[in-house]
Amino acid sequence: MEIKNICCIGAGYVGGPTMAVIALKCPHINITVVDANPDRIKAWTGPLDELPIYEPGLLDVVKEARGRNLFFSDDIAGNIEK
Numbered sequence: 001m002e003i004k005n006i007c008c009i010g011a012g013y014v015g016g017p018t019m020a021v022i023a024l025k026c027p028h029i030n031i032t033v034v035d036a037n038p039d040r041i042k043a044w045t046g047p048l049d050e051l052p053i054y055e056p057g058l059l060d061v062v063k064e065a066r067g068r069n070l071f072f073s074d075d076i077a078g079n080i081e082k
Contacts, residue, residue, distance in 0.1 A: 003029055004028075004029060004030065005029065005030045005031075005032070005082050006019070006022065006029055006030070006031050006032070007032050007033075007034060007079045007080055007082065008031065008032070008033045008034070009034055009035070009076065009080075010033075010034075010035060011033045011034070011035035011037075011040045011041060011044055011052075011072060012035070012040070012053075013053055015033055015035075016033055016044060016052070016053055016072075017053060017055050017058055017061075019031045019033045019070065020058065020061045020062050020065055020066075020070055021061060023061075023065035023068075023069050023070035024061045024064060024065045024070075026069075027065075027068065027069055028069075029069060030069050030071070031065075031069055031070050031071065032071045032072070032073055032079045032082070033070075033071070033072050033073075034072075034073050034074065034075065034076045034079050034080075035072075035074060035076075036074065036076060037074070038074045040052060041072045041073060041074045044062075044066075044072040045066075045072050048062060048063055
């Protein structure tokens with residue numbers, strides 16, 4: 001079985017950065033991070049210099065992976081179905 005998609009529920013301090021690193025290291029897997037809080041999703045999809053979480057190197061990781069195979073959404077049910 002080949003994993004093609006990962007859906008992570010929760011775009012907080014664990015979900016967002018962890019999935020960003022997985023997306024960077026596994027460019028063949030589509031990663032979607034979902035959260036019920038649309039403001040949190042907007043923060044992850046907004047300007048890179050305004051990411052909601054600071055970790056050393058995170059900005060560069062998100063910059064490379066976001067839009068390629070790292071996505072953020074508040075459509076939890078729709079993305080779980082994928």
